Amino acid sequence: MAKTHANPFKPTAGGEPPLLIGRSKVIRDFEKGLDNGVGAPGRIMLVTGARGTGKTVMLTVFGDKARERNWDVIEETASEGLCERLVDALHANRRTLDHVTVKPSLSFAGVGVSLGEAELSPKRMPETLRSAMAARLDRLDKKHAGLLITIDETQAAERQDMIAIATAIQHQIRERRNIAIVFAGLPQMVSDLFNDEVITFLRRAKTNVLSDIPLEEVQSAFSDTFSTSGVSITEEQLTDATAATHGYPYMIQLVGYHIWDAADMRDSDSVIDEDVKQGIHEARIDLDNAVCIPELHGLSRNDRAYLEAMSYSDGPSSTVEIAERMGKTANYAATYRKRLLDAFVIRETERGEVDFAVPFLREYLRRMHE
Ligand SMILES: Nc1ncnc2c1ncn2[C@@H]1O[C@H](COP(=O)(O)OP(=O)(O)OP(=O)(O)O)[C@@H](O)[C@H]1O
Ligand SMILES: [Mg+2]
Structure with a gap:
C-alpha cells in the first residue's frame, strides 16, 4: 500500500484518535443505555481516569453515538457558571428552531427565554435547570429524539451546580423522559462529589474507570495503523514501541506519532530501529513537557x-x-x-x-x- 501523507497518530488533548484502542466495552455500555430506553443503567454514567487516559475522547465518541441516533447533544465543561451555561444551551436550540420553523412574527411570542436574575440565582437554579430540561425534552419528544448532556472535568464542578444538575436529572428520570448524562473527570470526583448526601441519586450511576490499555491491544493497533498508512514495521520494533507506552493512551499516540514521523523524515516507507529509538525519545520529551513539568510547576x-x-x-x-x-x-x-x-x-x-x-x-x- 502507498504511504499516506498525513501522520495517522494524533497526540492532541481531547483529539479523536484514529483508532480508539481498548474502549469497546465502555462504548457498548453507553450505546446499550441509549438503545434500551428510559431507565437503562447506561443512561447515567461516570467516566473517570487519570490525566490523558482518554476521558474527553470518550465523551466525543459518546456524542457521536447519540447524534447517529438523532439525539441532541449538549457538551459542557465544569467550571464556574456551569449551570447558567447549561440553561443557555438548553434554550439555545429552541431559539434557533423557532426562527427556522416558525414565522418570525410568531417566534417572538414563542421564545420567552430571556431569564431574569431571579431565575439564575443559585437558590432557584435546580428549578430553572429542571424546567429548561423539560422544555427541551418536550420539543425533542415530538421528533422521538432524546437528549445527551456530557460534563467534562467534573472534579472542578461546584457543589451547588452538582446539586442542581442531580435534582433536575432525577426529575426527568422519574418522569421517564428520554435523557442521558455522562460525567467525566479525575477519579477523585467520585469521593468529592458523588458521595455527597444531596447527590445520592447519582450514586446509582454506572462508573467506568478508564485504565491502562492491555499491551496486546496496543501492539495490534500499532500494527494496523502502520500498515494502513503504508509504512512497514517489524514485530520486534512493534514490541519495543508498545512497551514504551505502558498502555497509557496519550503515550500511545505520542510514540506512534514520533516513530511514524522519524521514518517520514527520511522519506522512507519502512521503519528502521533508529526511528523507534528516536521516536520513543521524542515521545518522552513531549510527555514530560505536556504532563510532568506542568504538574510539578x-x-x-x-x-x-x-x-x-x-x-x-x-x-x-x-x-x-x-x-x-x-x-x-x-x-x-x-x-x-x-x-x-x-x-x-x-x-x-x-x-x-x-x-x-x-x-x-x-x-x-x-x-x-x-
Ligand atoms: N482509547 C484510546 N486509544 C488511543 N488513543 C487514545 C485513546 N483515548 C485517548 N487517546 C489519546 O490520548 C490523548 C489524551 O486523550 P484525552 O485528552 O481524551 O484524555 P483525558 O483523560 O481527557 O485527559 P485530561 O485529564 O488531561 O483532560 C489524546 O491524544 C487521545 O488521542
Ligand atoms: Mg480531558
Whole structure:
C-alpha cells in the first residue's frame, strides 16, 4: 500500500484518535443505555481516569453515538457558571428552531427565554435547570429524539451546580423522559462529589474507570495503523514501541506519532530501529513537557520533595516510609500528603498508601535526580 501523507497518530488533548484502542466495552455500555430506553443503567454514567487516559475522547465518541441516533447533544465543561451555561444551551436550540420553523412574527411570542436574575440565582437554579430540561425534552419528544448532556472535568464542578444538575436529572428520570448524562473527570470526583448526601441519586450511576490499555491491544493497533498508512514495521520494533507506552493512551499516540514521523523524515516507507529509538525519545520529551513539568510547576518545593521521596518506591509508599526518606516526622509528611491528594497528583490506594496519580511522574522524577 502507498504511504499516506498525513501522520495517522494524533497526540492532541481531547483529539479523536484514529483508532480508539481498548474502549469497546465502555462504548457498548453507553450505546446499550441509549438503545434500551428510559431507565437503562447506561443512561447515567461516570467516566473517570487519570490525566490523558482518554476521558474527553470518550465523551466525543459518546456524542457521536447519540447524534447517529438523532439525539441532541449538549457538551459542557465544569467550571464556574456551569449551570447558567447549561440553561443557555438548553434554550439555545429552541431559539434557533423557532426562527427556522416558525414565522418570525410568531417566534417572538414563542421564545420567552430571556431569564431574569431571579431565575439564575443559585437558590432557584435546580428549578430553572429542571424546567429548561423539560422544555427541551418536550420539543425533542415530538421528533422521538432524546437528549445527551456530557460534563467534562467534573472534579472542578461546584457543589451547588452538582446539586442542581442531580435534582433536575432525577426529575426527568422519574418522569421517564428520554435523557442521558455522562460525567467525566479525575477519579477523585467520585469521593468529592458523588458521595455527597444531596447527590445520592447519582450514586446509582454506572462508573467506568478508564485504565491502562492491555499491551496486546496496543501492539495490534500499532500494527494496523502502520500498515494502513503504508509504512512497514517489524514485530520486534512493534514490541519495543508498545512497551514504551505502558498502555497509557496519550503515550500511545505520542510514540506512534514520533516513530511514524522519524521514518517520514527520511522519506522512507519502512521503519528502521533508529526511528523507534528516536521516536520513543521524542515521545518522552513531549510527555514530560505536556504532563510532568506542568504538574510539578504548580507545586511548592516541599510538595516536590514529598514526591521525590515517593519516587524511590516502584509502587505505593506508606506515609511512614516517605517521612523517613524525607528525614521528617510522620505528621509533617501527612500535611504534604493531604496537599498532594487535594491537587490530584497522588492518590490513596486501597491499603491506605499513596501512589502517583499522574502517569510517568515517577519515571520523570527518577531521571531528574539520577
Ligand atoms: N482509547 C484510546 N486509544 C488511543 N488513543 C487514545 C485513546 N483515548 C485517548 N487517546 C489519546 O490520548 C490523548 C489524551 O486523550 P484525552 O485528552 O481524551 O484524555 P483525558 O483523560 O481527557 O485527559 P485530561 O485529564 O488531561 O483532560 C489524546 O491524544 C487521545 O488521542
Ligand atoms: Mg480531558
